[in-house]
Amino acid sequence: MNYKDFDLIKLITRIEGELTNETPLRIGVGREPPLGAPVDIAVYRVDGKPCIPGSSLKGVFRSLAESIAASKGIHVHSPWDKEEVEREVKSGSFCPICGIFGSTELASHIRIYDAYPKDDSARTFTKTGVSIDREFSAARPGLLFTEELVVPNVVWSFRMDVLNIRFLPEPDDGDPRAGLLKSLLDYLLKMGISVGARKSVGSGLVKLRQAMWFIYSLEGGEVKKVSEGSLEMSK
Numbered sequence: 001m002n003y004k005d006f007d008l009i010k011l012i013t014r015i016e017g018e019l020t021n022e023t024p025l026r027i028g029v030g031r032e033p034p035l036g037a038p039v040d041i042a043v044y045r046v047d048g049k050p051c052i053p054g055s056s057l058k059g060v061f062r063s064l065a066e067s068i069a070a071s072k073g074i075h076v077h078s079p080w081d082k083e084e085v086e087r088e089v090k091s092g093s094f095c096p097i098c099g100i101f102g103s104t105e106l107a108s109h110i111r112i113y114d115a116y117p118k119d120d121s122a123r124t125f126t127k128t129g130v131s132i133d134r135e136f137s138a139a140r141p142g143l144l145f146t147e148e149l150v151v152p153n154v155v156w157s158f159r160m161d162v163l164n165i166r167f168l169p170e171p172d173d174g175d176p177r178a179g180l181l182k183s184l185l186d187y188l189l190k191m192g193i194s195v196g197a198r199k200s201v202g203s204g205l206v207k208l209r210q211a212m213w214f215i216y217s218l219e220g221g222e223v224k225k226v227s228e229g230s231l232e233m234s235k
Contacts, residue, residue: 001093001099001174001175003094003098003099003106003109004094004106005164006107006163008164009163009164009217009218010164010217010218011163011164011166011215011216011217011226012161012162012163012215012216012217012223013161013162013165013166013167013168013213013214013215013216014159014160014161014162014213014214014215014216015158015159015160015161015162015185015211015212015213015214015231016158016159016211016212016214017158017208017209017210017211017212017231018118018155018156018157018158018208018209018210018211019052019115019155019156019157019158019206019207019208019209020153020154020155020156020206020207020209021150021152021153021154021156021195021204021205021206022152022153022192022205022206022207023152023202023203023204023205024125024149024150024151024152024198024203024204025050025052025149025150025152025154025195025196025203025204025206026041026043026147026148026149026150026196026197026198026203026204027043027044027050027051027052027053027056027195027196027197028041028042028043028044028147028196028197041146041147041148041197042148043124043148043149043150046114046116049116049117049122050117050122050124050150050154051114051115051116052114052115052156052195052196052206053114054111054112054113054114054115055112056195056196057112057115057195058101058108058110058112060193060194060195061101061110061112061184061193062079062097062100062101064184064187064193065097065100065101065180065181065184066097068180068183068184068187069096069097069180072179072180074095074096074097074176074180075095076095076097077095077097079097079098079101079102079103079104080104082104085098085103085104085105086105088103088105088106089105094106096176096177096180097180099176099177100162100165100177100180100181109162109163109164109165109177110160110161110162110163111160111161111162111163112159112160113158113159113160115156115157115158116156116157117154117155117156117157118155118156118157119155121151121153121154121155122150122151122154123150123151124148124149124150124151125148125149125151126146126147126148126149127146127147127148127149128144128146147197149198149203156206158208158211162181165177165178165181166178167179167181167182168182168213168215168229168231169213169227169229185208185211185231188207188208189207189208189209189211189231189232191207192205192206192207192208193205193206193207194206208231211230211231212228212229212230212231213228213229213230213231214227214228215227215228
């Protein structure tokens with residue numbers, strides 16, 4: 001299939017809804033806290049409010065899509081595998097994962113926007129931790145740190161745009177990307193995804209809820225809504 005179809009807008013699928021973090025969440029700003037921060041590891045903020053960057057969501061979405069593809073017997077490779085990417089460029093045939101999320105030689109067909117709290121419930125709390133010595137598999141005496149996390153059950157905005165892939169209301173059987181996207185969203189509704197730090201101990205579990213989809217096409221240079229519906233879990 002031609003995944004380099006950016007010269008023509010066939011359809012745009014927009015998904016809008018809400019994300020809820022069922023466990024504490026921290027998308028950090030790195031080990032270097034902002035000037036004046038009362039903690040060692042601070043939560044990422046925009047205009048003073050906690051934020052889940054679209055880049056963080058997209059990275060997790062890609063990893064999940066790779067796992068789904070592998071379970072379906074679809075060949076998966078790293079986006080940084082230069083030799084594989086070059087082979088795809090020469091053959092003109094890109095894998096479905098690159099066809100969705102892009103690679104170093106192919107633009108992305110998906111845009112995921114930053115998620116912001118929908119109300120004032122995005123409070124934070126601090127937690128004290130201790131650094132672990134990997135060599136001795138034990139805590140390092142005296143090396144305590146404080147980290148900031150967002151409290152559970154915050155409602156966040158969610159928006160995702162997909163270009164030229166028909167996967168709603170039913171996936172296009174002729175496009176392997178369509179089934180992967182449908183499965184990804186179904187997983188996000190049923191199981192949720194883990195975002196940010198402390199994933200191995202349960203932090204950052206985020207689920208999608210109350211999502212609507214809208215399909216637009218370009219007719220005579222004018223954007224028109226073709227159809228819409230609610231995103232529901234498959235049985």
